[in-house]
């Protein structure tokens with residue numbers, strides 16, 4: 328029998344496929360909170376190629392479109408085709424957006440090809456987190472920025488996390504902010520900013536890092 332990690336990528340995608348039509352409404356407050364934190368850090372230049380590796384229903388892409396942020400290209404990637412379908416409906420026929428369905432551990436993008444990479448509210452879903460960070464490093468241009476926002480497994484949130492893990496078929500592998508920072512540093516990223524905060528019963532973190540200018 329396959330173990331949970333082998334099964335989990337498909338089960339995670341299926342779980343999000345089933346949730347897609349309710350996702351934005353169910354998680355409205357949480358999405359507003361976490362996106363406002365990211366938007367406080369995110370800087371995009373008019374020619375930038377931006378990659379959201381787990382874009383979900385495209386909440387971030389829509390915000391950027393609605394607020395007339397300038398960018399070169401915005402790629403929305405996700406393993407759940409239903410979540411991406413919602414994102415496509417949201418941004419409409421704007422040809423600056425592209426959609427891909429790769430697993431974040433292995434994405435068929437060229438090396439050194441993005442200025443900004445984002446992973447929001449999804450790191451706990453990745454069966455192989457180290458492989459995802461290595462892949463993000465590969466696809467980022469030297470000097471490019473990576474924004475990692477996710478649950479912070481510290482304090483009482485460990486108990487909440489235990490129950491979330493019991494109640495869902497998704498992969499749930501939450502890390503603490505210190506674990507995430509150590510992993511990013513060990514995989515050659517420079518830490519630029521680190522924030523932690525609470526929203527209702529969630530503990531969250533946002534770490535902003537860059538790939539060194541001389542990084543290969």
Ligand SMILES: C[S@@+](CC[C@H](N)C(=O)[O-])C[C@H]1O[C@@H](n2cnc3c(N)ncnc32)[C@H](O)[C@@H]1O
Pocket residue numbers: 336339340343358380381382383384385386404405406407410429430431432446447448449452453454
């Ligand atoms: C909680 S949602 C977050 C979506 C969006 N970033 C947001 O903040 O609303 C997690 C997303 O990660 C996607 N996901 C899970 N595992 C993934 C993987 N291995 N590669 C790419 N996307 C993945 C899921 O399909 C889901 O859309």
